[in-house]
Amino acid sequence: MESLDGLAAERVDHRFKGLPPDADGLTVGELADQRRNLFTGGFTTPVLALSAERLEHNLRLMETYAARHGLAFAPHGKTSMAPQLFRRQIEHGAWGITLAVPHQVRVARAFGIERVFLANELVDPAALRWVAAELAADPAFRFVCYVDSVRGVELMDAALTEAGAPRPLDVVVELAAGEGARTGVRTEAECAAVADAVAATRTLRLTGVAGYEGEVPQATPERVRAWLRRLVALAGEFDRAGRFGRTDEIVVSAGGSAWFDAVADVFAGIPALSLPVLKLLRSGAYVSHDDGHYRRLTPFNRVPGEGALAPAFRLWTQVVSRPARDQAFVNAGKRDAAYDLDLPVVQAVRRDGAEHPADQLEVVALSDQHAWLRLSSAADVEVGDWVALGLSHPCTVFDKWQLIPVAEADGTVVDYIRTFF
Template sequence: MAELDRERIDHRFKGLPPDAEGLTLGELAAQRRSLFDGGFTTPVLVLSEEALDHNLGLLERYTAEHGLVFAPHGKTSMAPRLFARQLAHGAWGITVAVPHQARVAHAFGVRRIFLANEVVDPAALRWIGRQLDADPDFTLLCYVDSVRGVTLMDEALRAAGTRRPLDVVIELGAGEQARTGVRTEAECLALAEAVAAVPSLRLVGVAGYEGEVPDADPERVHAWLRRLVALAADLDAAGRFADTQEIVISAGGSAWFDAVADVFAEIPELSAPVMKLLRSGAYLTHDDDHYRRITPFNRVPAEGHLEPAFRLWAQVLSRPTPTQAFLNAGKRDAPYDLGLPHPVAVRSARDGSVRDPSPGFAVTKLSDQHAWLSVPAAEPLEVGDWVALGLSHPCTTFDKWPLIPVARADGTATSFVRTFF
């Protein structure tokens, strides 16, 4: 984190004050500038300090109470400062999706990485092998879902001279129309034999992603999770985990972690202790649309609630007609793959007062650098006013912003989150 604080501010980082150029991020954070009169330019994406604290604490409590080990999916943010906060709140490690993301996490000191994907790239496997051999305390697990993949991994690791075996988990596919993963239990058993036949790999568990269950509902998701647990028990009975001191069973996106908690509580006693590994990542920032609608806390409200942490502040550039206005934020700034942004607050350029948008005030379209607003004719929106947009889908928000201020509710910027995509 000290290294991140020493990075110099320049033209690479949109939204930051032009007069802060040359300062380090740590120096700018120490100035406690206001988003609204401290020189920040629009559009500017902001993370709420209070919402982050709330969400971090909630999932720390939830996973502890349900006996789950937590490795939140870091590909959501690719932000080492947020990795550090998650680890400080009890996370076992960080989940990533591709080897580049593993390299970023490792470079910033993450010692336990769950790579929730197949890896067959020889260059990536050489890098993984070097890290495993160089650091006996470094842990990395990844998926396998084919005999061909096992062969490619073994060839690459042996060619690199890797001495320490790479831990792998068999990925069980979530259905015929799902993404990656083995489709049948018989194929899983054959794959386990293939892993056992090569010295470069060690089978330590099973995993998958219940969010890919076709036509997902509680009954179908619970049924697939029970298949995953039964697969682990079958492999254990066949002696396939004899070389590991802990059996990994992992699932858990951000839509069904309540089902994961339910089913993982039913895991029978196996030949070794079980690591019940949850990987939900979108909880950290939540959102104002997609994840707000699908959060498990909607189904079990007694467990708590998550807070949206993102606000994209943009300015009104034009109001060419009484019912139309344009903001200076567009596709380059806001996600739009799961839903358009929507206005949640308006800040007057005249007096700094903040109010709720009028009913019918909405974003109807995004251009590259403009948000199209539909506004009621009586809405007192003026050119120069600031509009806060709530966003949908954090996974495609972070990748648009290499540097994001973290601010308190009063607008004071307290730190900066650097992303690496």
């Protein structure tokens, strides 16, 4: 098993974008101990930074939110794939970590994560053999994954039987978010058929129901709540039918980063069932939040009394060309910034140690290594200026950076976050 201390012992070199060239050969821990300044400490542009203060604020806010609403919390780790952040999330009360594919589970297990919710179907025999071995080696390891077809159950049973799995693997039936949505069983009758297929095996144990409300077609608060009520009703139907007879708790799980207020509201009304209910929320993008998609859609916009998440990313770039009065280019593009949901937004210009507003600048396009800036006639920007970009969609920000400085408000870098995509 790897340790977080082992990450600090990794050597800094050319693999890691934006870090000071003169830091080559230092360990990550030694570089962090130097507490270099992001702007004067030799970092090269483009360089992505996480705000130390905002990161901590977001961790505390969601810990408080989940506790206030009686929710267990398994944030989606695919957002960051950063074991240091997994550990901090657990320290802030998380039940465990949600992941999406076997590689991600292997990363989590390598760093000692004991509870994993795989929000996906798992039918790969090699991955199932590995999971069986993990279950055999560690009695404390709790692993839960989706099932959504009788065929999938048959494949899982065959692989686990061949592997000699020592204890049943916990599964939840995934209820689809509607016709035309992503994975999941479309009807309650089909859900029952999948549950019955699970019951016919000795390698699987039905422990609940789950799904992802973010896939509800043409989502509105009413549509999302209606689907969540279907999910809760399905748990009740399964319980009355005795389908949870082999488990000691019933898992009911949902919760992306756009509708967790609806999840909290509907899950608060889950009636008493025959076993304790684990109401498991899985929102993950909160850890860094963003300046685009999730900032617009965060439930805290609908319920401001609950608090407010803070965008924690800034991508610092540099103006390398201003070929026309109304045009400039900075040296970060698709290789550095998320662009699948929104283009970056210009937040500030930094020159001679001072930061200035940037409301006269707009990113209008991205090339591989350049962002195209459109300037108003009043824009004050020169070649050499540093330009801060706010980013949208954390999942596709983290995956472009292997080692991310964590900087305090004055630019002091106090830590580095290692990612594993």
